[in-house]
Amino acid sequence: MSQLIWNGLFVGSFYALVALGYSMVYGIIKLLNFAHGDIYMLGAFAGFAMLTMAGALATSAGFLALLVVLLIAMLATGTAGLILERVAYRPLRSAPRLSVLITAVGASFALEYGMRLVAGPNPEVYPVRLEGTTVHLLGARVTVQQLALVVIAVLLMLGLQWLIMGTGTGRAMRAIAQDPKASLYMGINVNAVIARTFFIGSALAGAAGVMAGAYYGKIDFLMGFIIGLKAFTAAVIGGIGNIKGAMLGGLVLGMLEAFGTAWLGGEWRDVFAFSFLILFLTLRPTGLLGERVTERV
Template sequence: MSQLIWNGVFVGSFYALVALGYSMVYGIIKLLNFAHGDLYMLGAFVGFGVLSVAGGLATSLGFVALLVVLIISMLATGTVGLVLERVAYRPLRRAPKLSVLITAVGASFALEYGMRLVAGPNPQVYPVRLAGNAINVLGARITLQQVGLILIAVLLMAALQWLVMGTGTGRAMRAISQDPKAALFMGINVDAVIARTFFIGSALAGAAGVMAGGYYGKIDFLMGFIIGLKAFTAAVIGGIGNIKGAMLGGLCLGLLESFGTAWLGGQWRDVFAFGFLILLLTLRPTGILGERVTERV
């Protein structure tokens, strides 16, 4: 039981980081950014490129090198998120929602197959692999690298929570999510705040990509597709648009997958997780922490 819980929390921390970007963007402009999972993939490849250039120096530094690359990847994916918002989404902000949704799907394919052209179709082995000796804690086998990655994820989530709840930018985000027109009349630069939201969400996805690459050791250009679906599921489970809900949803999904694998087998893991999503939405359509809201016209 201890091992199952630990595995679920570890995987759930990755889902939570990516789900936060989904939830932030949807909470402010009601957009399902289906290209978000591919920013996770892009972050992993940016880290791969930097570590490959660093060569033996990165290998000798190990975890420290991964931390430096983590920051670089967050800046790179955050910038790509800014460009994506400015080029693909901002011109369609007043367009029908179906047009924006199709654009998001197109942006996802553009990132995936653009990376395929750059890096090739074959999986790549990460230059730095976080592998260490496991210790036994209450029956669960835990490595220091796993603990370090979870601590990084928790720190990033705590920093985001502080940003949203304790800063002027966060207040502007919350104001826009309540009523964009009223926020504009109050002097808030709506476009700038939305752009910052895309930057922050994309940076968190890039961080998760580097962490996954360093831990699992293999990346490919389609790795963002399934993580995007899982992160979207986590955001919906927690209550899409709710920051704490995205964190809770990621942990819930990780635990569901862990227990589903143990009870039903690995081939039924996704069936178990998505089946729970259907059941939850039937009983509580807004998710665990979501609130029913009236859409303004």
């Protein structure tokens, strides 16, 4: 039981990190950024590239090296998010929603198969693999590395919370989410704030990518597809557009999956998760913490 909860929390913290970016972008410009999961994939590959280049050095330095790599990968994916926004989404800011959604699908496709061109179709094995001492915590078997990853995830989320509630950028983001037009009149540089939102969200996804790569050991160019869907599911469960909701949704989805897997078997895990997406949209489309989502005039 407590093992299941721990497994759920662990996976859930990955989901939460990716869901945050999804939710932030949706909250601010009402765009479902389908390419968000692929940014996560990009992060994993960026980390892979750095660790491979550093070679033996990284392997010996282990966890510390991974932290450095994590930060650089976050910068890289954040920048990728910026570019994506600038190139693909900004030109369509006032276009019909359908056009933007299709563009997002195109972006996702381009990132996936662009990476396939660069890295090849076969999975890569992460040079750093986190396998560590096991400790028993309240009846659950927990590795030190797992704990470390969860701590990193929590720190990142706390950082984000501070950023949004305690800084000018965060205030501007909340203002735009409330009313973009009024924000413009109030002198907020809407474009800059949206760009920053993409940067932050993408950086978090990138971090999750590196962590997933290091933990699971294998990465491939399609790894972002499922996690993107999961992150969206998490965002919906928590209440899309809501930062705390994304975190909560990630953890809830992680738990649901852990229990679902125990109950139905691992091969049904994804079906179970997506069924929850549909269930939530049917019964509680606003999510656990969200506002109304039905269309207004």
